[in-house]
Amino acid sequence: MTAAQRKKNTNTGSPSKGEPVYLAIGLLRRPHGVRGEIMLEIKTDFPERIKPGEIFFVGKEYQPLKVATKRKHNKGLLLSFEGINDRDAIGHLRNHSVYVDLNDWPPLPEGSYYDFELIGLEVIEKDTKEVLGELKQIIKTGANDVYLVESESGREILLPAIPNVILDVELADRQMKVYLLPGLVD
Numbered sequence: 001m002t003a004a005q006r007k008k009n010t011n012t013g014s015p016s017k018g019e020p021v022y023l024a025i026g027l028l029r030r031p032h033g034v035r036g037e038i039m040l041e042i043k044t045d046f047p048e049r050i051k052p053g054e055i056f057f058v059g060k061e062y063q064p065l066k067v068a069t070k071r072k073h074n075k076g077l078l079l080s081f082e083g084i085n086d087r088d089a090i091g092h093l094r095n096h097s098v099y100v101d102l103n104d105w106p107p108l109p110e111g112s113y114y115d116f117e118l119i120g121l122e123v124i125e126k127d128t129k130e131v132l133g134e135l136k137q138i139i140k141t142g143a144n145d146v147y148l149v150e151s152e153s154g155r156e157i158l159l160p161a162i163p164n165v166i167l168d169v170e171l172a173d174r175q176m177k178v179y180l181l182p183g184l185v186d
Helices: 003-007 087-091
Strands: 022-032 037-042 055-058 063-073 075-083 096-100 122-125 130-140 148-151 155-159 166-170 175-179
Touching: 022 055, 022 075, 022 087, 037 087, 130 155
Parallel strands: 122 175
Antiparallel strands: 022 037, 022 096, 037 075, 055 063, 055 096, 063 075, 122 130, 130 148, 148 155, 166 175
């Protein structure tokens, strides 16, 4: 299979054109108090964008809910939603993801990408032009992300997502050019 065929057959799980793209920004954990607040575990680099009055989509059904209040609590946020005013009602949302419609979210800074945009990219070694494989998974670590690249033969390579290794991302071409640090691949 040629690189062009692989690119054409790559399914990144992203929706087709015209469908909304939902981006997970957090996970609702436990109710807090008796007035309808719930703890949000933050899964976005931009928690400041979560504001009262904003509409978010909750759960697999993407139920639209408008944020009524927001306040910091420990490592997360306490949120309440309009129309939900008691512990039992908010408790039904426990362990549901919170999403935004990507079209309503401000664009990322230049050179930054959402994970879903990177999954499925063809990974190429810059100097040798060798196709290393396809980016299959992004592993979140404390220091930096790690990209799991799988070759056609099933061999896996772990690449640290640092500027010395990830040199160029071309979303239009569905390619990522990388530099393999000595000792990174056996």
